[in-house]
Amino acid sequence: MVDRSGATVATGSVLTEVEWVRLLDDTSTARVVINPDGDCCEALGRVRSWRHRLQIYRDGEFVWDGPIITPSWSLGHLEIRAADIGAWLDRRVPHESITFGSTDLADIAEWLIEDAFAPDDPGHQVLKMAPAGVTGGRRYIKDVGQSGDRLRALAETGLDYTIVGQSIILLPEDWRESVGRLSDADLPEGLEVTEDGTNLATRWIVAGDDEGDVLGEAGGADAYYGLLERYVEDTSITDDASATSAAQVKVRTSLPVPVFIDSQDVTLSPEAAIDVPKLVPGWCLDVTSNTTCRTITQRLKIVGVKVTEEDGTSDEPGAERVQVQLAAGGSEAA
Structure with missing residues (x-):
């Protein structure tokens, strides 16, 4: 836990739960549970929302940072929930x-x-x-x-x-740099392939106001899907050309049906040749999978990463779980 000035406020030396997330086009969150030990209880009692930041390191490598939003103290532990700097x-x-x-x-x-x-x-x-x-x-x-x-x-x-x-x-949006490769062997518990039909549209209308003074459209009836129209307003758009450009982008990313691969409760194999800190949304993974009826052999964009670890017991040590959500939008899904 770090102050706005950069000074260390407290250190969680006994962590019983850790979770950090990275998201594409949104604000991510993190959560830690700390058991106070020795003289650290007084320092942990000084943690304050928005004044202090949570910083997380994995094997000594810096992976997450953001303002503390909700610290909760109870007997024997402190739970901290934070958001990345997008929260500001x-x-x-x-x-x-x-x-x-x-x-x-x-x-x-x-x-x-x-x-x-x-x-x-x-x-x-x-x-x-x-x-x-x-x-x-x-x-x-x-x-x-x-x-x-x-x-x-x-x-x-x-x-x-x-x-x-x-x-x-x-x-x-078409950034295609890859940070690794995954196959069925790297996902021993399997995965789920989903077509997101809720995001399909064959024609988009983008308006800069609700009067129709600034309006753009792209697409139309599709030979395969038929006609599915969507309308959206963005009052920051200033002219028809910009509205049309926005509509064209939306058609490109929503036609055909976007496809998502989600490891959900499945963790990547510890043997997977993946450098976890390099799993950054916006970059890609090359995925080959035929364990489901929907075969995938494609470079897919990382849209979400979630890393969790819990302390174990004397009989069962704790383990890290790395979950990755990947997506192919629109023309890439074809």
Whole structure:
């Protein structure tokens, strides 16, 4: 547990439960349970929400960081729930009004983040892996809307972002860098392959207001699926061309049906040739599996990672569980 100043507030030397998560295009969470030992109880009693941050290391390697949201003390243990630094974006608003013309979405996202942290920076950096490759016009009004909501809306129209430690990483939706390979042998308990029909749409309409003054559309009736239409409003979009570009991205990512692979309660084999700290949403894994009727041989995007560990007993030692959710959206699923 670390103070805003950077000083260490307390250290959890006896951990009985640890869980940390990484998510694509959203704020992730972590949870630890600490049994106070020796003189650490007084230090643990000084832990405070938002003032202090939880930092987690795995085998000495830094893997997670973010503000403590809910510390709960009870007899014999302290439970801490925290969120990554994206939680601050959900407590910030635009601090000036600005209108972007035809601008790459990664540049707009960088402005949103830097503007949000400008009045009070808890410590962050923005890493742009490459331009989004999608341009658009956006308008933000001072003190209107939460910066985190604005960033998530932007991520729905041609941009991905993920948070690792103090870094907010921006990358194009078609980022295809792989960090490893998985086969059925790496998932000894099996996996689940799911088609997400709830996200299928063959035609998208994107509006910048509810009057139809700013409107864009893409797609239409599909020879295979028929016609499935979706409508969404994003008041930050400033012109028809930007709305059309957003609609085209939505069609591309939702047609055909997106496919998800979820290890759910299945942990990766300890023998899997995977470096767990490098499992970062937005990057990919090459997956080959034929244990289900839906055979998969594909490079799939990591959209979620969850790592948990519990202390064991004298008869059964604790074990780490690494769960990964992967997805192929739209044209990739074909």
